[in-house]
Amino acid sequence: MTIGGYRSNVSDISFETSEAFEDEGRTHAIALPMASRGCTDPAVSDAAPQEAVVLPLRNLFDFESVHEMDRFSPLPGHRSAKLFYRCELAILITGAYLPALFVWAMLDRAPFTGAFVETSLAIFASVTLAWHALCQLRGHSNARDISYVLPVNFGAFTSVVTFLALARIPYSGSLLASGAVFGVASSFALAVFSRRLVQPHVIISGGRASEIPIGGQYVPAPNADKLEQLIDSGWRDWAIVADLHYPHSDNLERLFAKASLAGIPVYHFRTIAETLSGQVKITHLSENEFGSLIPHIPYMTLKRMLDVVAALILIPICLPLFGVVALIIRVDSPGKAFFIQERIGFRGKRFKMIKFRTMRERLTVADDHSQRIDAMTKTDDDRITGIGRLLRKTRLDELPQIFNVLRGEMSLIGPRPEACALSEWYQTELPFYSYRHIVRPGITGWAQVNQGHVTDVSDVLSKLRYDFYYIKNISLWLDALIALKTLRVMVTGTGAK
Numbered sequence: 001m002t003i004g005g006y007r008s009n010v011s012d013i014s015f016e017t018s019e020a021f022e023d024e025g026r027t028h029a030i031a032l033p034m035a036s037r038g039c040t041d042p043a044v045s046d047a048a049p050q051e052a053v054v055l056p057l058r059n060l061f062d063f064e065s066v067h068e069m070d071r072f073s074p075l076p077g078h079r080s081a082k083l084f085y086r087c088e089l090a091i092l093i094t095g096a097y098l099p100a101l102f103v104w105a106m107l108d109r110a111p112f113t114g115a116f117v118e119t120s121l122a123i124f125a126s127v128t129l130a131w132h133a134l135c136q137l138r139g140h141s142n143a144r145d146i147s148y149v150l151p152v153n154f155g156a157f158t159s160v161v162t163f164l165a166l167a168r169i170p171y172s173g174s175l176l177a178s179g180a181v182f183g184v185a186s187s188f189a190l191a192v193f194s195r196r197l198v199q200p201h202v203i204i205s206g207g208r209a210s211e212i213p214i215g216g217q218y219v220p221a222p223n224a225d226k227l228e229q230l231i232d233s234g235w236r237d238w239a240i241v242a243d244l245h246y247p248h249s250d251n252l253e254r255l256f257a258k259a260s261l262a263g264i265p266v267y268h269f270r271t272i273a274e275t276l277s278g279q280v281k282i283t284h285l286s287e288n289e290f291g292s293l294i295p296h297i298p299y300m301t302l303k304r305m306l307d308v309v310a311a312l313i314l315i316p317i318c319l320p321l322f323g324v325v326a327l328i329i330r331v332d333s334p335g336k337a338f339f340i341q342e343r344i345g346f347r348g349k350r351f352k353m354i355k356f357r358t359m360r361e362r363l364t365v366a367d368d369h370s371q372r373i374d375a376m377t378k379t380d381d382d383r384i385t386g387i388g389r390l391l392r393k394t395r396l397d398e399l400p401q402i403f404n405v406l407r408g409e410m411s412l413i414g415p416r417p418e419a420c421a422l423s424e425w426y427q428t429e430l431p432f433y434s435y436r437h438i439v440r441p442g443i444t445g446w447a448q449v450n451q452g453h454v455t456d457v458s459d460v461l462s463k464l465r466y467d468f469y470y471i472k473n474i475s476l477w478l479d480a481l482i483a484l485k486t487l488r489v490m491v492t493g494t495g496a497k
Contacts, residue, residue: 137477243269343423416445
């Protein structure tokens, strides 16, 4: 059974696809109708089928057989994607271990000597750990990036080596190093290849489903008869996306239930929209929406323990750096090395946040409007000092907040705390703004690594949606993804002001 489709390379034009499958050696084709981005007319209805292009499998890549088909590029079938993901770990272990064995043989080492078994198990464990971590990261928005392969593999192999050292288990450095190098290379190769693999999602028009952009793996649905044929075909590696709050016809509701019973996922459009954007849009806090934004309580306890342990480790390491940076700040401009400001934190309580001073000292203003303007950092703000610009770009100015983390006022990762004047203003302008305080604020956060620093109300609304996404999906793996993105931001300076 194969699946073929075509992806438009031009935005806002008609989109054509042809779903083909094989059943017991017979080749069939299912035509998907024309639809345009943002179309409000139902693409699936009980009416007669719309005029569509039908491509048999043998003509799937014959672009000349369809008018203007040269504007489209082949969309790989998900059948190979399913097989790939089932075999991915085995491919990784093979790609890491066999070349390492060759290196071992080149060094004239005999098998099962010199901690061979212990090192082999260490390679298997490291590759498996890195693979599992990357699989977990893929579930979040904008996480399919090969830039995470190296740090994740480095962390996995470092963790295993640390365990071996603490447990005093002997291992071969040459074999383990070879396995690490080839493991990273295999992981990179598979990450590049996996970018081509997608799962087709059929978009059912009606309601707010039109918010899902048509293109790539998101294709317009056929008529009801063709959709039912696709459900009955036995092919399960695709999904249906619809606005499940929209009053669809009884026939469509029946097809949704039939697809679910057949093992075909039926997603509410909001689930896909949140995955694509990394944001959660809140229009009103009904009981279900409110419940869905309650953070995962058991993980919050674990998160606090990890914060304390990390702070206790980082403070002794960072103290010498703090002394050097503080001295440079004092030399660069007159004033104190540290800046202490009241921020709104966990459960809406005020706390004093500490950071390195990056601006020239100024007089404290009294009225609310002036305090709000003073709290805003503009692009190329002339108040920023020379060393302050570097500290902001690398985010090193935030490092002293590990003391706030140790005191329980902040977390390493979470929504950034706002100045009191700004927070009070945002609460009057944006509904549900204060709900972001249900978790501890962080030194870095989901909004910061995706959007950067913003202060305007319209931008803060987008930032708030990022915060809601974090609160709704808070987990160890999302925190790990934010940490990896933060490292990239520190190197590139993205979003700095």
